[in-house]
Amino acid sequence: MARSEPGRAVTLTDVARLAGVSVATASKALNGRDQVKDSTRQRVVEAAERLSFTPNPLARGLLAGRTGTVGLLTSDLEGRFVIPILMGAEDAFGAGQVNVFLCDARGDTIREQYHLRALLSRRVDGLIVVGRQTDPRPSLGHAIPVPVVYAYAPSDDPSDLSITPDNVSAGRLAVEHLVACGRTRIAHITGERAYAAARDRADGVQAALHAAGLELVGDMMYSEWSERWGRDAAAVLLARHPEIDAVLCGSDQISRGALDTARDLGRTVPDDVAVMGFDNWEVLTTNARPELTSIDANLQQLGRTAAQRVFAALDGVDIGSGTEYVAGRLVIRGSTVARR
């Protein structure tokens, strides 16, 4: 780092000259090829270190056809989903052979096409497409010369590979937890019916209730993903069905609203009524009183898996197609289990 003159980057030629060999030999020595005597290799390695040589990935990529880069194309305005997915991908790509181009399409198809072209012209080796809903999104098609994996939002084309949270099992998981806590009169408040996430979780809830021999208390309440709706719906529910002992909410935001209403009505959480949500959005869950139990979607895991699939496809493995589901994880906090 000390001697980095901005003038010119140090090239393999410099290393070769210092080591007194040809560039061919230097290349082979540094890349662990055989056909190089050990003593020679040593000389080259030392020279490379003394000059702190790093190979130019452009030249390398030009030849190999591989650039060691992956495009992450997101429409997730807030970065709530894409950041954990990016972190998972970074983990999977591991020891830094791969870097990620992040492009934000901001939910705009034109911009998405535009970024797509830019990424392809940069010869990314693969593509991860992140949506902000779990509803299927339009496929980018099959004219793309690199492997594509859809993360969070699956593709509407079953011949693409998609990886998405398993919201049905998440719904089941939530109910099973409530039942395990001894709750039997469970209501469900969730977000927009237009969202697959809301419907899938509700399906899982119904299935688990049925399996436990229980019935949902009140109607399945769809409306919007907001605290306001959580407050209003909880007020209606608790007035109409005072026997309720658990309110399962479709998101942490809704949970926060339900918690507020419970407090306003003088119902204690969790003793009197339990509350839990989905997403495990920490700024909401850990700041609530009491702290909110939630189902974490394991997005980092999802990102890791997506990256692994891209990797596998690059190595020529057939990664198949269809939608792969990532299970959620129960995070228990004080809103369902009283603190000791």
Add this chain to the structure above:
Amino acid sequence: MARSEPGRAVTLTDVARLAGVSVATASKALNGRDQVKDSTRQRVVEAAERLSFTPNPLARGLLAGRTGTVGLLTSDLEGRFVIPILMGAEDAFGAGQVNVFLCDARGDTIREQYHLRALLSRRVDGLIVVGRQTDPRPSLGHAIPVPVVYAYAPSDDPSDLSITPDNVSAGRLAVEHLVACGRTRIAHITGERAYAAARDRADGVQAALHAAGLELVGDMMYSEWSERWGRDAAAVLLARHPEIDAVLCGSDQISRGALDTARDLGRTVPDDVAVMGFDNWEVLTTNARPELTSIDANLQQLGRTAAQRVFAALDGVDIGSGTEYVAGRLVIRGSTVARR
């Protein structure tokens, strides 16, 4: 897009052949160089379009020494700051000549060094370093052969260029708003004293109070950036100083806590007491009851500026050094001004 055989990308040679010229002429024609007859240029352009040719940026970069990429090195785990900054940077880099490598160091110096090396070996043209606090962070040093701009968290080396929110003026802005709303008995609850953001905002608050001929009610309350602290501090404050007519909070999280306490104590917001915060984190502000007035840090603007500075440096302009401040923006909602 129709005819993209994965087999081999279309190269300038193909275009030249189709147009019946040499690669040199084709290159000149497509890049708007003179020394090409108009009719020839036309033929080449048509050929390029028919083959949907896109130049290989690796080859181009290999020669030019420019890659058209910028590294965004962040330690912002949640992406709360980096996403708007990324969006601003994308705006500034504009018509897609530039793409962004996003690397998440996760607050780990080792990982940061590691990513830094990777980015440099990829020959990024510039670097934007994003921190998660406004406190000065260690400089990356001057051995870096590309322009570096520090965003959000400034560098501790004044010879670097940093762009950071102007928290002092944000604090002033907040108090001026409260005073304009007729509030005169203002208290301030904020986060950890170790954070420059907390201290700077507090300084601005004091300055504006002084300018308005007012005194802070109660002590300057530093502790932590959480709703819990907001609740507890507000309870203490309102008990000790019931005359308070405005609680200015150091973050939206703290505001949420203060709102809750006000509600618990039966104080109405905003009629009886106004509450406002900083950051304008929408999931917190727009879901509160009433919705929270806040100071937005204009992070997207900050990202745009950072990108423009990198750009300018690339064009050989001296971008100077020191810290540049981006003003915040008042977002008025129902917690300070009663809804009509």
Add this chain to the structure above:
DNA sequence: CTACGTTCAGAAAACCTTTTCGGTGAGTTT
């Protein structure tokens, strides 16, 4: 008709690395 200038096209070098293939020298076998 010669000298010169202008306009445009192409050949070739350059960027940096990897890989193939040919070659050198030493050692081994017959």
Add this chain to the structure above:
DNA sequence: AAACTCACCGAAAAGGTTTTCTGAACGTAG
């Protein structure tokens, strides 16, 4: 001593683009 194998190294091509320089064709002026 000749033929052969083996280990090792280097020359050169390849990858796609840009730029410089040379050169050809043509027109114009003397």
